[in-house]
Amino acid sequence: MHLSQSTRSVSALLTRWRIFASLSSLPLPLTNSSPAAAPACAETVWIVPLLQHSWYDHVRLKRVFVADGTRHQVVLVDVRKLLMCADRDNTDYVLKPVAEWHGGKVRGIREFLDPENPRVPQMPYVTISTRRAPGVLGWLGLEREGVVAFRNGQHRARYLADAGARWFPVEVHEREAALLREICGAPDDARTAIRPVSLNTAGGV
Template sequence: MPTSASIRAVSLAPSTGRGPVWLVPIPAHPYYDHVRLRRIFEDDQSRHRVVVVDACKLLECAARDDTDYVLPPVGDWHSGKVKGIRDFLDPDNERIPAMPYVTIETRRVRGLLGLLGLKREGVVAFRNGQHRARYLAHAGAAAFPVEVHEREAALLASLCGYVELSAADDARG
């Protein structure tokens, strides 16, 4: 379980002129100790928000997605896929990868409490960045930022997150 200190470790770096950059620590990773991520929707009018999510909670909600595109754990990927995503996320690269982009909804939990409408669970679907999210969790990131539409940000924060950063917060980076 991530500690509040490990969640706060996800931080905004000084602006690069192309918008804010988030630094995600992965201290036990043998190749590098952090990853840089940027927003997909850099326009403040995009109606998308950044939410720093607990990596385990996000992947738990993503495992409930009943579409046919839920990736297996990183340990089951072929070595070329692992090397490719590791190289893509390398902070020494000039190009800064975009943070994962997700949607979230709730559904009734299976069983009596769900049938009575008393219990619901979160279901996350990736629009982009599922490989990144899974690799970050595998590499030891306790938390990382994702982008979500503003109407889903509060739900995502309540089920998987810790801190929602507003557009105004984004601009301060």
Template sequence: MPSEMTSIPSPQQPAANGAVWVVPLPRHQAYDHVQFKRVFTTDGTRHEVVIVDLHKLLLCADRDDTDYVLKPVDDWHVGKVRGIREFLDPRNERVPQMPYVTITKRRGSGVAGWLGLAHVGVVGFRNGQHRARYLAWAGAVWLPVEVHEREAPLLRELCGAADAGDTQREAIRQAR
């Protein structure tokens, strides 16, 4: 792990190119943190990093009926668990990319949804669903994800970690 750690920037500010995001794992036996880099690193990508509440993100992802939704980690076969554990190991030279998601709203269930009065968030993973579900299983509470700038406000609204307070959010740090 890099020796110099700084507080995370505001979720509205994208991370600097080349930055490594460190996510603590309080319940993981193999290692106590993972590292992520951005998916889109060139200037003008129109993508942002948003710090999300991992539980909220996965609730929205479970509503995705148009894409591949994974079973809980306890239902994965041993080889899949071992593979993701090895892939995320912070001792590896290669730093994995953070999950990349999309988000939309759709009508909620019940009469209020039918009348168009209730809406729910739906997250689709374009990359990183195994990572996100494994990290939740390993005890991660917050996670940096990348999203297109036009969807970032909705992601912050429905899944953002902003309501967690500074102490909790600083559990994820940006290392330079």
């Protein structure tokens, strides 16, 4: 049976309408779905002032462990107390004073810590324990002293101390955080001088 011209026209229009309806049901692309439109990721850094350093007057430090659920804490420490405890470490990994380092090592640490670098250095990572203090009270078990060992960052810690840093943050396992605060913790005014700030990937604070 032959269809009339008007019937064929109606059929063609109906087919076009079905195609248009199917296309209009497809999801539209999001206008802000490109990676360039995504906001810059931010990380937290600590700004540590240097009081005796001619090259730059501060450094930036970030956490070692940043994943959610990490069992480590950041503790703001008194540099003098921390290094006093570190000098008691008997594992043969106690560094000499910065003045006795090789010139290349000093330059390397200085360039590594330079705040103009796009890469932010990690803060020192330490562990702390106690042992009997020397003398009669220690022998009787009535007095103990702290012993700090560096898992990472001993060079930067000693360089910062030599550059005039009074306090800086370190990272420690949560089970040792209270002991570290008790023995090496910085005073309250240090928390005013050194605060964590947000740093985006573009380098702005």
